[in-house]
Amino acid sequence: MDDVVVLGCGLSPFRSSRFDGSIRDWVAEAVLAALADSGLEHQQIDQSLMAYESDHLAGQIGQGVIWHDTLGLTPRPTARIEGCGATGGLALRSAFAYLRAGLSRCLLVVGAERVGKSVSTATAGEIFAMSSDTDWEFPVGGHFTAYYALLMREHMRRYGTTEEQLALVSVKNHGNARYHPLAQKPKELTVDEVLASPLIASPYKLLDCSLLSDGAAAVILANRSWAQANVPRFSERPVVALTGSGCATDYARAGDRPRDALAHFTAKRLAGEAAYAMAGISEPLEEIDVAEVYDSYTGAELMAYEALGFCPPGASGPLSEEGVFSLQGELPVNPSGGLLGFGAAAGATGVAQAVEITAQLRGEADPRRQVAGAKRGLSDCHAGTCTVAAVHIFERKDI
Amino acid sequence: MDPKVKLELERLRADDPLGRSEDPFADFREVLLLGLEHRFRYRHSLGKSSRFFLALEEGVLLATRCERCGRVWLPPRPVCPNDLQVTRWTELSGKGTLESWTLCPRAPHYARTGEPYLLAYVALEGVSTLFLHQLRGVGPDALQHGMELHAVFGNEPVDHPLERFWFEPLEL
Ligand SMILES: [Zn+2]
Numbered sequence: 001m002d003d004v005v006v007l008g009c010g011l012s013p014f015r016s017s018r019f020d021g022s023i024r025d026w027v028a029e030a031v032l033a034a035l036a037d038s039g040l041e042h043q044q045i046d047q048s049l050m051a052y053e054s055d056h057l058a059g060q061i062g063q064g065v066i067w068h069d070t071l072g073l074t075p076r077p078t079a080r081i082e083g084c085g086a087t088g089g090l091a092l093r094s095a096f097a098y099l100r101a102g103l104s105r106c107l108l109v110v111g112a113e114r115v116g117k118s119v120s121t122a123t124a125g126e127i128f129a130m131s132s133d134t135d136w137e138f139p140v141g142g143h144f145t146a147y148y149a150l151l152m153r154e155h156m157r158r159y160g161t162t163e164e165q166l167a168l169v170s171v172k173n174h175g176n177a178r179y180h181p182l183a184q185k186p187k188e189l190t191v192d193e194v195l196a197s198p199l200i201a202s203p204y205k206l207l208d209c210s211l212l213s214d215g216a217a218a219v220i221l222a223n224r225s226w227a228q229a230n231v232p233r234f235s236e237r238p239v240v241a242l243t244g245s246g247c248a249t250d251y252a253r254a255g256d257r258p259r260d261a262l263a264h265f266t267a268k269r270l271a272g273e274a275a276y277a278m279a280g281i282s283e284p285l286e287e288i289d290v291a292e293v294y295d296s297y298t299g300a301e302l303m304a305y306e307a308l309g310f311c312p313p314g315a316s317g318p319l320s321e322e323g324v325f326s327l328q329g330e331l332p333v334n335p336s337g338g339l340l341g342f343g344a345a346a347g348a349t350g351v352a353q354a355v356e357i358t359a360q361l362r363g364e365a366d367p368r369r370q371v372a373g374a375k376r377g378l379s380d381c382h383a384g385t386c387t388v389a390a391v392h393i394f395e396r397k398d399i
Numbered sequence: 400m401d402p403k404v405k406l407e408l409e410r411l412r413a414d415d416p417l418g419r420s421e422d423p424f425a426d427f428r429e430v431l432l433l434g435l436e437h438r439f440r441y442r443h444s445l446g447k448s449s450r451f452f453l454a455l456e457e458g459v460l461l462a463t464r465c466e467r468c469g470r471v472w473l474p475p476r477p478v479c480p481n482d483l484q485v486t487r488w489t490e491l492s493g494k495g496t497l498e499s500w501t502l503c504p505r506a507p508h509y510a511r512t513g514e515p516y517l518l519a520y521v522a523l524e525g526v527s528t529l530f531l532h533q534l535r536g537v538g539p540d541a542l543q544h545g546m547e548l549h550a551v552f553g554n555e556p557v558d559h560p561l562e563r564f565w566f567e568p569l570e571l
Contacts, residue, residue: 013416019430020413059435122508129507135445136474139559140532141503141510146518149501150531157499157544201518202502202539253474255520255529262499262520262529 003224003241003397004099007106007231008038009355013182014215014343017117023058026216027067027112034218039232040106042071045220047104048078051091051111052347056127058114067110084131084383085296086247087111088217088350089390092379093245095221105226111351112216115344124212131384133253145209145297147385149201151254152299155263156203159314161302163203167194168320169298170207170340176327177337179369184211184343194298208298213343217351219358224397235398238362244281244393246274254385265300265386268307272380272391276309279376279393284309285331288393289374290360292353294381295338304380305333308391327369335360335369350390353379357394375399407434447477450488452560458552460491460564462526470527493550494569495523495530502539511558521548521566536567 010033012018012026021029035042048071050064060066064080081091088111098104115124129143137147155161171191177183189207197207221242227234248270251257257266272284281287293308295301302316310331311319319325325333336342336356339349357377359365375396382389400408409432415422422428445452451474454461463486464471465479471489472479479486500519506512517534534548547569557563 015416018416019411019432020416020428021424025424059437125507126509129509133474135448136561137531138509139561140518140565141506141512141516142518142531143503143507143510146501146503150499150518150520153499153501199502199504204501251480253528253531255531256472256474259498259522259529 001100004096004221005224005227005397006219006240006242006354006358006394007040007222007227008034008036008220009358010034010037010218011182011352011355012216014184014213014345014352015116016184016212016214018214023063023112023114023214023216024067024070026214027110027218028070030112030216030218031071031108031110034108034220038220040220042073044230045073045106045108046076047098048073048076048108048110049081049091049094049098050078051081051087051109051351052113053082053084053087054113054127054346056130057119057124067112071108073108083388083390085294085346086350086381086383086388086390087347088353089379089381089392090247090388091351092219092242092354092392093247093390096242096245099221099223106220106222106230109219109221109351110216111348113346113348114214115212115346116214121212137253143201145204146201147254148297148300149204151262151303151385152203152297155299155303158263159317161299161314161317163195164191165302165317165320166203166208166298167191169295169301170194172326173295173334173338173340175341176335176369177341179366180336180342181366183337183341184213185341186337187341204297204299210296210339210344213345215343215345215348215352217348217355219351219354238396239398240358240361240394241397242392243395244275244279246271246276246278246391247389248274249388250386252384252387263303264313265303265307265382265389267386267389268304268380268382268391269309271389272308275391275393279395281393285311287376288331288378289376290335290357290371291331291333291378291380292336292338292356293333294349295334295340296344298340301333301338308378308380327371332371335365335371350379350381353381354392354394361394361396408432448475451475455552455560455563460493460523460550461488462491462523463487464489471525472528473523473526473530489525491526492524495521495526495548495566497534497542497544497546497548498522498529499544500534500539500542511562519566533565534567535565541568
């Protein structure tokens with residue numbers, strides 16, 4: 001079957017506020033960058049998929065169609081893709097399906113979200129809490145840091161995972177962000193600084209929590225045969241293909257899941273297994289060179305290592321101490337800085353992960369965060385407390 | 400600022416976030432911010448979960464039991480997701496054990512609770528799922544996995560029916 005290849009990638013800077021532009025402007029920035037990267041004209045795109053989570057955050061319903069016409073893509077087809085934190089990943093998966101089904105030959109995926117200071121942190125928290133169960137979780141004072149904290153406490157009880165091990169993830173990801181010029185919070189941190197940051201919901205402190213970001217990301221995908229015939233100098237550039245896509249779901253309220261699964265992201269494990277099967281991966285730690293995982297909270301990154309088979313259940317904390325997932329480690333995770341250091345803009349996040357993995361596989365990332373010789377990468381995002389998980393595998397295909 | 404406009408206005412000069420020497424958007428660096436507000440009010444039906452909330456008035460906790468697979472769901476589900484059988488209401492003892500908890504020093508503004516507050520997953524007697532609610536009458540240092548809890552009903556007026564009760568340690 002024809003490979004689905006990445007032709008172009010673009011990002012807007014992720015920032016705590018982008019009052020210099022509206023979300024339409026950031027979308028245009030990311031797409032102009034992706035088009036320049038691809039060497040394509042916008043008229044060559046035959047379909048767009050628009051990834052964004054919240055009409056409330058945007059104060060606009062139907063903004064996907066507005067972005068589409070902002071980009072001069074009418075009268076071509078478009079669709080909005082939404083799955084809370086998994087939105088960007090679901091858009092990649094939908095793009096894969098459109099291209100494989102022959103509905104499109106060259107497709108633009110745009111992810112964007114306005115999560116920065118257009119609303120107060122309290123309002124952003126309230127809007128995100130409305131993506132938990134508004135009849136049962138929201139009215140008792142539930143919020144996402146607390147939901148994740150409840151899962152992590154069980155992980156700590158079961159496996160002895162420590163707050164220091166959580167803090168190490170924050171130190172790593174903020175540190176990695178120093179090497180990304182578009183990152184929101186590049187910072188050299190110590191474990192003690194993370195531990196001393198204000199408590200939000202035990203065991204999570206402020207520096208265990210992902211950022212609130214304004215941002216946009218764009219990826220242009222195509223069938224390889226179309227690309228060979230239509231993209232100038234296609235064969236002269238590194239070819240990155242999307243070779244695996246997995247998606248799985250779990251009960252939306254974590255309390256409804258099997259009790260012994262509270263400390264595990266079951267949907268992420270199943271999505272990973274599906275993506276690995278498609279890409280022919282059997283030993284993820286050995287066969288994957290670089291990964292961007294959904295670090296909505298430091299502990300969520302540890303749970304992702306386990307769910308994605310980078311290590312057995314319970315082993316993520318100690319391996320993190322050994323530096324296995326640092327830039328110099330066996331499997332560098334979140335070289336971009338992730339949601340903790342690069343930024344978190346819901347719908348943009350899953351698309352931005354694909355941008356980073358593509359840069360890594362092309363060898364075009366900033367040398368200070370480039371994983372040497374990376375040939376195969378993974379992107380992973382999820383909704384809620386891993387209610388919907390989307391995992392993708394990207395590979396170099398020209399060598 | 401334009402006195403003829405009633406919305407809150409803020410005018411600022413934005414720099415190119417990328418700091419490019421040749422800013423492609425140089426013509427567009429004057430920015431106007433508006434204070435916008437939307438208010439929505441819903442007549443929100445609690446639907447087939449309503450009987451749970453109505454029973455709280457009597458100080459009773461209800462859950463739904465699936466006659467086919469025996470699972471007891473709380474929050475209630477009129478249709479068991481395990482086999483899509485229509486369930487029946489069943490009354491609970493209100494006792495349970497502590498499965499997991501988190502201490503929140505600050506409450507979100509919609510939470511209507513004192514600070515700090517504790518949120519917990521409670522394994523209720525006879526229920527297959529874990530129930531999320533507040534834990535009161537106990538400090539975080541005294542909490543232990545598996546400790547016995549019970550539902551306590553308050554007399555103070557509350558906003559949301561779910562706030563009619565919470566959990567406290569079961570005193571022996
Ligand atoms: Zn059943």
